Amino acid sequence: xxxNWVRFxxxxxxxxxxxxxxxxxxxxxxxxxxxxxxxxxxxxxNVRLLTPCVPTKMIGLWNNFAERAAxxxxxxxxxxxxxxxxxxxxxxxxxxxxxPTGYTGQVVSEAELGIVIGRRCTAVSVAAAPEFVxxxxxxxxxxxxxxxxxxxxxxxxxxxxxxxxxGVFGPTIATELDTANLRVRAVLDGQTVQDYPVSxxxxxxxxIVSHLSHDMxxxxxxxxxxxxxxxxxxxxxxxxxxxxxDGIGCLRNRVA
Numbered sequence: 597x598x599x600n601w602v603r604f605x606x607x608x609x610x611x612x613x614x615x616x617x618x619x620x621x622x623x624x625x626x627x628x629x630x631x632x633x634x635x636x637x638x639x640x641x642n643v644r645l646l647t648p649c650v651p652t653k654m655i656g657l658w659n660n661f662a663e664r665a666a667x668x669x670x671x672x673x674x675x676x677x678x679x680x681x682x683x684x685x686x687x688x689x690x691x692x693x694x695x696p697t698g699y700t701g702q703v704v705s706e707a708e709l710g711i712v713i714g715r716r717c718t719a720v721s722v723a724a725a726p727e728f729v730x731x732x733x734x735x736x737x738x739x740x741x742x743x744x745x746x747x748x749x750x751x752x753x754x755x756x757x758x759x760x761x762x763g764v765f766g767p768t769i770a771t772e773l774d775t776a777n778l779r780v781r782a783v784l785d786g787q788t789v790q791d792y793p794v795s796x797x798x799x800x801x802x803x804i805v806s807h808l809s810h811d812m813x814x815x816x817x818x819x820x821x822x823x824x825x826x827x828x829x830x831x832x833x834x835x836x837x838x839x840x841x842d843g844i845g846c847l848r849n850r851v852a
Contacts, residue, residue: 601768
């Protein structure tokens with residue numbers, strides 16, 4: 597049975613639980629290790645949502661969608677191509693995406709499906725990967741695009757993607773979610789700018805987990821952003837950007 601997990605803040609402290617309509621069923625313990633029900637229900641309207649987990653790292657894929665690769669003249673890679681976003685960049689649903697101080701270039705939104713790891717994962721097979729996936733979340737992989745190629749000898753992936761508030765994800769983590777038929781949408785000020793199928797990935801979510809686990813250990817709560825397809829573009833200051841994935845919810849943020 598699918599569950600939607602959230603973290604929240606109330607009375608100055610964090611909590612977590614399962615989303616049930618307009619309420620949160622509050623839990624205790626560890627979300628990833630046999631959490632227990634407390635018997636308390638909290639109205640969603642009475643709390644502030646946090647990021648639904650606290651990753652040690654966010655890994656982002658590049659060139660993982662066939663339609664975008666064809667449009668940009670790219671080839672299918674032999675191994676997932678990825679970068680890391682600093683864990684100081686994370687931001688939750690409702691948080692303001694802040695333009696870096698002094699930066700006047702494009703601030704770009706990329707709507708993506710995110711994989712959330714539930715158990716420490718090292719060198720696992722594709723067949724075993726489901727045992728290590730806790731669930732899925734929505735990701736807005738924000739980029740200061742004009743900073744990426746300021747040095748012709750080096751692409752500034754980490755710098756351009758790790759400014760504070762540039763690692764937006766949530767609002768929930770959905771478990772038992774069938775990703776095969778999912779679509780990822782981005783809506784900018786009410787206009788749909790991205791709408792693409794997860795099935796167009798070169799590497800499926802479980803293949804991604806397997807490949808990356810052979811490169812590095814994945815920890816509980818780590819998020820892997822599966823890459824984006826066509827339509828990613830700049831967000832003007834003041835814009836409202838929404839990442840919508842059925843079963844996960846709507847990740848909504850405004851740009852400052």
